[in-house]
Amino acid sequence: MAETTFMGVPREKIPWFPTIDYDKCTSCMECDAFCPHRVFERRDNGTRLVVANPTNCVVFCRACAKTCGPDALSFPNKPEIIALIKQIREEERVK
């Protein structure tokens, strides 16, 4: 199940999840087999992979990308996400 918050910030406000580059993806499903958080789902009779549950993705984890031979998975810029988390925390604090 998805984490509801990360560092006190609602998980859905943190855009951290993989993006699949379909020009590179070979549908080998290594990432899907690897990820224990069910971020990915197979579609079209198992021939195509989609990021079905982005908020299940563990914030700052990029381990699935390391299983990807064709280098088809990318993640957002980490410092930008950290800045966003700090900003949201600050906004919550002054409320």
Next chain:
Amino acid sequence: MKHAILSCTGLDKPEGSVAREVAIRSADAIGGAIICPVLLNRAPARYKKELSEGALIVVDGCSTRCATKLASRLGAKVEQRVLVSDAVKASGRPLESTLHLGPNGTALVQTMVDELVRGLNAPATPSEAASAWETPTEYLVVTHDKFEFRIPVVDYLFNENDVWVRVSDAVARVGISDYMQQKLTDISYFEPPKTQAAVDQFGELGSVESAKAVFEIISPVSGTVVGVNPAVIENPALINEDPYGSGWLVEIKLTDLAQDQALLLDGAAYADVVKRKAAEE
């Protein structure tokens, strides 16, 4: 110690050509034996001697990491591992797209062989402040089903990625929590970060692996890697046995602890996170 080198053969990719060349030249440089992954897969007994007598070095071409997976499937203990596609990124020079090595590929082979040989000759060592790091005695305990997860009450801070940090002067030790080591079960490999590498808070500090999963170590603090735990590289099971003590992973010279602390949790707050995570599983 004798070494055996298991490499990607990668006949259809430039990274494979580099991996093969790195294996051959490293074997020359250190007097190691080369293991053919295809033959190892077909007839593991052929390499029984090499695998039992020597420390295993694995050279993977791309992130599919066939050589690593083969070693893991056969239960072979890996001492050191290198990945060509990571080295390409670190070099900032893309490989030529041909299967024959071009100038960038040739330069990369030399760099990788030099680093590999240097790493074997001079393993990273921890700082001299060992006496300041005693295993904690007081714990909070989070209970879930038949599991008990311990969390030290004092001296330790945590991030929500299940990594702890303990500070002494300007140096911090980092490791994974009892909750995470139990979740991973028997840890078989610790891939350390490079010493002297700069790391940001929430940057990567290598990974630990079990048969169940690969866990990326997300740094709780920013600074410079000044040491990795040689005992854990030798015996990764220490992480399971003593996650807050002798199973520590990395030492970091801190750059801005005060700022990092804004995004860290004390033991009580981390206990709440563990309760929530355990309940959600």
